[in-house]
Amino acid sequence: MVSQKETERIAACSIEHSDGSFLRKLIGELTQSLQEVVGERECAGFIGIVGTRVGHDINEQYRDALKLQRLNREQVAAVLLDLKRRIGGDFYILEENDRRLVLGNRRCPFGDLVRGRPSLCMMTSSVFGVVAARNLGYAKVDVEKAIARGDSECRVTIYLDEREAALAEGREYFRVETEMEL
Numbered sequence: 001m002v003s004q005k006e007t008e009r010i011a012a013c014s015i016e017h018s019d020g021s022f023l024r025k026l027i028g029e030l031t032q033s034l035q036e037v038v039g040e041r042e043c044a045g046f047i048g049i050v051g052t053r054v055g056h057d058i059n060e061q062y063r064d065a066l067k068l069q070r071l072n073r074e075q076v077a078a079v080l081l082d083l084k085r086r087i088g089g090d091f092y093i094l095e096e097n098d099r100r101l102v103l104g105n106r107r108c109p110f111g112d113l114v115r116g117r118p119s120l121c122m123m124t125s126s127v128f129g130v131v132a133a134r135n136l137g138y139a140k141v142d143v144e145k146a147i148a149r150g151d152s153e154c155r156v157t158i159y160l161d162e163r164e165a166a167l168a169e170g171r172e173y174f175r176v177e178t179e180m181e182l
Contacts, residue, residue, distance in 0.1 A: 020088070021111075024110055024111050024113050025113060027110065027113070027120070028110060028113030028114070028117060028120075031043060031047070031117045031119055031120050032116075032117060034046060034119070035117065035119055040118065040119050041119075043119040044118075044119035044121075044122040045122075047119055047120060047122040047123055047126070048122045048125070048126050048171070050123070050126075051122055051123040051124075051125065051126025051127050051130075052126045052130055054123070054126070054127055055126050055127040055128075055129065055130025055131055055134075056130055056134070058079075058083060058127060058130075058131060059079075059130060059131045059134050059135070062079045062082075062083075062131075063135075070134075070135045071131075071135040071136075072135070072136075073096070073098065073101070073136060073160070074096075075135075076101070076131060076132050076135050076136060077093060077096055077101050079131060080101075080103065080127075080128055080131060080132075080158075081093070081103075083127070084105070084109060084124075087109040088107065088109040088111070089105055089107055089108060089109040090105060090106040090107035091103050091104065091105045091154075091156075092104050092105070092106075094155070098160065098161070099159070099160055099161045099164045100157055100158060100159045100160055100161070100164060101132070101157070101158040101160070102155065102156070102157045102158075103154075103155070103156045103157075103158070104153055104154065104155055104156075105147070105153060105154035105155075105156070106153055108147045108148070108154070110148075114146075114147055114148040115147065115148060115150070116148070117148055118146055118148040118149050120148055121143045121146050121148050121149075121154075122171075124141075124143065124154075124156060125141040125143055125156075125170070125171055126171075126173075128141050128156065128158055129141045129158070129171060129172075129173030130173055132158050132160065132173065133173035133174050133175050133176075134175055134176070135175075136160055136175075137174075137175045138160060138161070138162055138165075138172070138173070138174055138175070139158050139159065139160060139172070139173045140158070140159040140162075140165035140168060140170045140171065140172045140173070141156065141157070141158050141159075141170050141171055141173070142156070142157045142159070142168050142169045142170030143155075143156050143170070144156065144157060144169075157170070
């Protein structure tokens with residue numbers, strides 16, 4: 001049987017295993033393994049599927065909490081910032097208008113584990129795209145700069161107008177009235 005003294009000695013060790021750090025490590029290693037086995041593009045595809053599902057859930061949580069059927073552009077921007085703040089990011093608005101939202105970020109929610117794992121950016125793309133499109137009708141998300149790719153900060157443009165987005169890089173998202181595509 002483990003003694004109280006030994007339990008206390010082990011508990012006093014300076015080892016980081018909080019819920020958040022453990023989950024970040026798990027996601028980071030899973031992503032790295034997927035990137036190595038199936039490639040970065042395919043890994044991003046898998047993460048995009050998960051991000052789409054998470055995005056639908058997050059969108060519903062905020063709409064339910066706010067008692068709204070749809071969010072307007074200002075509310076969408078506020079929701080995206082609030083979400084990233086809650087999970088450890090440091091996103092801020094660089095530009096906001098009817099054609100696009102441009103967000104910067106000084107700290108990735110995945111921490112330093114994101115470096116070298118750019119497919120994790122698909123989680124941000126999918127969640128942002130789903131929330132914006134479900135409420136505003138359309139979104140195209142371009143992760144222009146990413147800490148994951150070695151940039152000092154992230155820069156994410158969420159195009160809200162299809163004409164404005166036509167020449168931009170990124171992934172498109174559309175309003176879907178049913179959850180059947182999941």
